[in-house]
Amino acid sequence: MNRRHMWSGRRPKVAIAVVIATVLTILVIPNAVAGASGTVPFSGNDAATGTRTVTIADITDFHGHIERGADNAAAFTLADSHNPGNMVPVSTGDLVGGSPYESAVAKDQPTLDMAKSWGLTISAVGNHEFDRSVADFNNRIASPANGIDWLCANISAENKASGGKLSRVKDYTIREVNGKRIGFVGALTDALGSVATPQITKDADLDKRAVDAVNQVAHNLKQSGKVDAVVALIHADATAAQGLGKDVDVAYTGHTHALKYGTTDGGAPIYEAGSFGRAMAVQDLVISGYGRRAKVTVENVDLGNGTEPASPKVPGVIRVEGLDAHTTQSAWMSAGSTGDGMVDHAQHVYTVAQAHADQVGSTIIGTLANGTNFDKRIEHGHEDSVGQLVADANRAMIQRKIYAGQRLPVIGFSNDGSLRTGQLDLNGDGKVSVKEVDSLMALQFKAAHETLTGKDVKDVLAEQFRFKDDQLKRRWIGISSNVGYRFVERDSNEAEGAGHPADTDFDADNDDSAVAIVDLTIDGKPIADDDLVIVASNSYLLQGGDDYHAFRTGTNYGELNMPYSEPLKQYLAAHPALAPKKTPLTGVHA
Known part of the structure; x- marks a missing residue:
């Protein structure tokens, strides 16, 4: 040895x-x-x-x-x-x-x-x-x-x-x-x-x-x-x-x-x-020494x-x-x-x-309201604003490109890991450039969509939560502003009883979630477990990335021939002087 x-x-x-x-x-x-x-x-x-x-x-x-x-x-x-x-x-x-x-x-x-x-x-x-x-x-x-x-x-x-x-x-x-x-x-x-x-x-x-x-x-x-x-x-x-x-x-x-x-x-x-x-x-x-005898x-x-x-x-x-x-x-x-x-x-x-x-990324593609920005921090009881913005942009793109005129509800998601900078407007000048968007969304994902049931959506939302050291922890995911829900915390021993220690992540394929999602609404309307919902996001997340396994239950998966940053670029161009919506935290504790 x-x-x-x-x-x-x-x-x-x-x-x-x-x-x-x-x-x-x-x-x-x-x-x-x-x-x-x-x-x-x-x-x-x-x-x-x-x-x-x-x-x-x-x-x-x-x-x-x-x-x-x-x-x-x-x-x-x-x-x-x-x-x-x-x-x-x-x-x-x-x-x-x-x-x-x-x-x-x-x-x-x-x-x-x-x-x-x-x-x-x-x-x-x-x-x-x-x-x-x-x-x-x-x-x-x-x-x-x-x-x-x-x-x-x-x-x-x-x-x-x-x-x-x-x-x-x-x-x-x-x-x-x-x-x-x-x-x-x-x-x-x-x-x-x-x-x-x-x-x-x-x-x-x-x-x-x-x-x-x-x-x-x-x-x-x-x-x-x-x-x-x-x-x-x-x-x-x-x-x-x-x-x-x-x-x-x-x-x-x-x-x-x-x-x-x-x-x-x-x-x-x-x-x-x-x-x-x-x-x-x-x-x-x-x-010292050589080969098998070396020390x-x-x-x-x-x-x-x-x-x-x-x-x-x-x-x-x-x-x-x-x-x-x-x-x-x-x-x-x-x-x-x-x-x-x-x-x-x-x-x-x-x-x-x-x-x-600087040369190729200087083009301005959007503007923000005076004194505002979108960032990943959670402040004053409000959602991560840049995550919600990207989710709203994903929703708008898929609703316009794929499901225009259809009556199924459309929602958007964005995972925290796909957002690589802390803010959208990096230099704080109120203008958003190509460089700033591509810095925020620097990975090689595609804009994508699929169909989930209402129960599947609840499973996705539940995967944000887990028990660790007997405390309920939340990992943030960007959710479009047209979604509302409440969550009911399950007893950590109850969740552990399903076969997983209380300090591990929970698998949505099993009924051992840390929380139960209740009162799910989209555009202010209640969503039943068997209702169909169109989901817009990036190709990585919708294929179960970041351990959001519940997305894998979706059907009709498809990708657009565009990078996942393109929906945000088009959304910014269509909404000048944009400001965070300051919606309350999604997922109120029941």
């Missing part, structure tokens, strides 16, 4: 601990440095024992945030200067997809160009890599021209074979660094069905659990003597990596956009480095030069946001800004992309 020295004061291996820090607010202690968390300084190489050090610098869930590209370039440069020529930059997935407009408008090619400027050649496959279809990923994003080895061991062997839909995806890749052979093994979340459309799930064709696939590949690599160390890159929550065995020396995870640390069953550290280029995990692998020590790296821990509770992850603006980055600044450095290249890519985005 490999020997792994971590940091002082670590928890016993028998107690797996995952410490979660919120992704939205990264905690920073002033003047703190990584060494304060017990990190071990870089120890170099030992020719007498054959010990060599390889540095790994990991980002995850970058999502095309090229506005922070220079910050990441500075961090990668610092990591390399810490161990010159022996640093490997990696990504744990979702490098592209769901991106800001500057990258998304060019189909994320600016992000791929920036990654090349960083020297990033290894990434796990994330679910958002498939946003524009599995075929687009395999043919364009995974093109050899972009220089990245994309890793996903739990995709079926048939699909990865020559002629398969993901023929450019590998189980693993090996890099020889500082005289040592490092095997990198990737995998994708087992919950792909909850975060991707059925077509993507079908085309991706995962045939193993992520942890099982990685364990199998890692074992083969170690036992065959092909590698001296194994690095796992799993695009899944840190807890999903806990089942990794002794053949994995360090694991990097992602997907939840959080800062996390834990340990595997085999004793290796697990790191999750937040999202959007705001943090980076940097570790040294100190390796690997994992040491957190203190890069110095003004870097700070991303959270005092998550060792080994540094704060990256704003790093390029620091004046203390002597490690890379001392070489001079020649225009050929990594930071300069990253900044150039962003400048060009930003200029293009």
Whole structure:
């Protein structure tokens, strides 16, 4: 079994601990440095024992945030200067997809160009890599021209074979660094069905659990003597990596956009480095021996030069946001800004992309009433106004295009995850541009519709609620302003009695919802369980995305040949000086 020295004061291996820090607010202690968390300084190489050090610098869930590209370039440069020529930059997935407009408008090619400027050649496959279809990923994003080895061991062997839909995806890749052979093994979340459309799930064709696939590949690599160390890159929550065995020396995870640390069953550290280029995990692998007899020590790296821990509770992850603006980055600044450095290249890519985005996205498509905006916050007992706005726009489009003249009621929905910015009018000038709408709705969904019964609609509404720690919790979904209902809270023990613990999400296919929906009305008229209702939304949500499984019971599903942002663009054009409707909270507690 490999020997792994971590940091002082670590928890016993028998107690797996995952410490979660919120992704939205990264905690920073002033003047703190990584060494304060017990990190071990870089120890170099030992020719007498054959010990060599390889540095790994990991980002995850970058999502095309090229506005922070220079910050990441500075961090990668610092990591390399810490161990010159022996640093490997990696990504744990979702490098592209769901991106800001500057990258998304060019189909994320600016992000791929920036990654090349960083020297990033290894990434796990994330679910958002498939946003524009599995075929687009395999043919364009995974093109050899972009220089990245994309890793996903739990995709079926048939699909990865020559002629398969993901023929450019590998189980693993090996890099020889500082005289040592490092095997990198990737995998994708087992919950792909909850975060991707059925077509993507079908085309991706995962045939193993992520942890099982990685364990199998890692074992083969170690036992065959092909590698001296194994690095796992799993695009899944840190807890999903806990089942990794002794053949994995360090694991990097992602997907939840959080800062996390834990340990595997085999004793290796697990790191999750937040999202959007705001943090980076940097570790040294100190390796003695070779192949099956190699011993690997994992040491957190203190890069110095003004870097700070991303959270005092998550060792080994540094704060990256704003790093390029620091004046203390002597490690890379001392070489001079020649225009050929990594930071300069990253900044150039962003400048060009930003200029293009400003040019093509400046067209004004709508105006807002004086002093108003639409945002995702819940205030003063009123609904999330931007979610409701998008739901109303979806309803208006489907009612006009598909069901004009019919008497069936039409309602709209929008899921929170499909809305990527906090506000519609980002600069607050009262005008809404193409860029602002496409930034809000940056995913690759289609406008879609289907037919539900009144009971189905109630099941959808009930899926907003769940019991956690014996308290009723609500996850917000945008609902069109013509819908009204009340909910009756069920006893948490009653819901648990249906076969699920009280702190889990509830499946609408079973009668174990946390609430009962009563008095459902549409356009002020009561809706019976067997009444038919037309539902308008995006293709992802109506196929059961975000765990809204009740949408899957719908019939007559159809998609419009337009992106899911188009209904909002047309709605804004038709309603100048638009203001939130300030309707009371949908779903009054009975």
